[in-house]
Amino acid sequence: MLLSPLNQYSILVPVLIRILIFLFFVFLIDWYSYQAFKTLFRDQNWVKIVYWTFSISVYLFVAYGFLTFNRASLSLNFGRMISLLVLSLIPKLIILGLMFGEDLVRIVTGVFQSVSGNSEGDFLPDRRKFISQTALVLSAIPFLGVLHGVIVGKYRYRVVNHTLEFDDLPEEFDGFTITQISDIHSGSFDNKKKLEYGVDLINQQESDVILFTGDLVNNHSKEMEPWIDTFKKLKAPMGKYSILGNHDYGDYMSWPNKEAKESNMQRLYEIQEELGFKLLRNENVKLQKPALSGVEGAKASIDLIGVENWGKGFAQYGDLPKAVANLSDQSFKILMSHDPSHFDEEVKKFSQFIHLTLSGHTHGMQFGIEIPGFIKWSPASLRYPKWAGLYEELGRYLHVNRGFGFLAFPGRVGIWPEITVLKLKRKKA
Structure with a gap:
């Protein structure tokens, strides 16, 4: 026209x-x-x-x-x-x-x-x-x-530890550990040796599960191809699980046609599988351990839920009601949702009680200043009230990972790439 x-x-x-x-x-x-x-x-x-x-x-x-x-x-x-x-x-x-x-x-x-x-x-x-x-x-x-x-800063990985106590955590999961990583953004990496160090550091945490909360690539699945062998080395005895972030859908670039975009998504799904990740797309899985009751074959479980990206001001592919449709109201639930704005907009007041939500997305803007006990500030705080670290509201926890990789600006100033280890404990009576 x-x-x-x-x-x-x-x-x-x-x-x-x-x-x-x-x-x-x-x-x-x-x-x-x-x-x-x-x-x-x-x-x-x-x-x-x-x-x-x-x-x-x-x-x-x-x-x-x-x-x-x-x-x-x-x-x-x-x-x-x-x-x-x-x-x-x-x-x-x-x-x-x-x-x-x-x-x-x-x-x-x-x-x-x-x-x-x-x-x-x-x-x-x-x-x-x-x-x-x-x-x-x-x-x-x-x-x-x-x-x-x-x-230096963009590969200055640090391990952040949190211990969370819950009244209703199944006894079998007392001491259960989660390593959370987020926002890999594989298209930005330029140093294989430093990246391998970061992957080794994740494995050194020896957590029960590894949870990846989205943004494997910047825009295109091919960005991950050179790094598949590196990330395949990630190990966790009870599995590795992942979700999609806003950058994973290819929405920020022009495609010659609809089929090309869909083909890119299919390749991204295949890569997730090659990495050994179980990709959760508005669905859930049960993490199970042998029950302490002594009954042969009995299992105790917690529910791990993964939704597609849902963000305020971003694409909202996530469907939380669908993801929890078959779950008991009384079960212990962990949710992976890429964008922390989802927590305030829906999760914290959701009809089913979700004990812990794991997000990423903000990167802490890769710039800020954090001195524990004194100051915690980043430009990300102007856009996201909950932009990094651990938050509790209405009895529910949210953890926002600062990201493993980096995007656009190839550096990190004061907000270092993060590997989060969360230990779940059953609160003693």
Whole structure:
């Protein structure tokens, strides 16, 4: 359908306005950053040339990356583009804050001197070298932090342990252990040795089961092909179970036809099977142990439920009523649901009591600061009230894993890749 010139104009104008506003802010950030360099290196023109050459090169590289962007392959080059942009902009934002603050002081001082008649020379006092030095030193901190996140942080696996007590946990499952991993995003990996270390670390936990809560790939099943042999090494005596995440469906890329998308999904199902995972799609399984009653053949069980992705603002393929349709109201239940918003929107008030929900999805935005007992913050908290760690509400637990892999930005700053070990205990009377 062809658009009329008027309609084309009405679409283009808002887009151009947004682009101009964005370019204005980019110029403002760089201009203020340049002031710090110019103040410190007044007589060294080569520093100024290097500054603008670097900045312009970054923007040209990023512009080229976005113009040639293909969501079908979030390539390593795209990741490098994002990391270069972050490395360039975050330090400049620190400089902007200090230099803009200094300008406010200079303007107030200039106005006061003019009104009082004490003004001599230029209206604005000269920039202080100390402020520029401080700005550059402070900007180096986030720069080094981001650089560490790109080189080291994205593979800095940590094991997080939680012990949960329940009144109605079957005695046979007292001490039962779960290793949860989430958000592998296999299309982003670039270091086989580091990845193998992470898989070995999962196995070292020697948990009864391994539960994977979605996002095996970024967009396409082929991303997992190089890593199948690595993840096949995961072992758990009572099995490995998984669900789908929002990225697993291929919804974020264009397919030549419906059949191609379906073929990709079928291959993803096959890969899950090759990895040794039992994929739960709005269904459940019973995890069983011999009953302590001594009756031959008697079994004690807990119900493990897996729903497809259900997220507020995302695709909602999950069907919790279907997944629990054949379960007793009195059974002990563990739910795997990729997006933690599902817990607040449906799970916590669901007609059947679900003791523990395991989610992922947020990655903790791969950026934040966590000091136990003092501070826990990430930009993810602006979107998700429950974005990482353990939560309890209405007697039900939710655990949000920070993710095993990474997406788009090839790094982690302050929010490290996580392997969660949960031990279930029967509360003593």
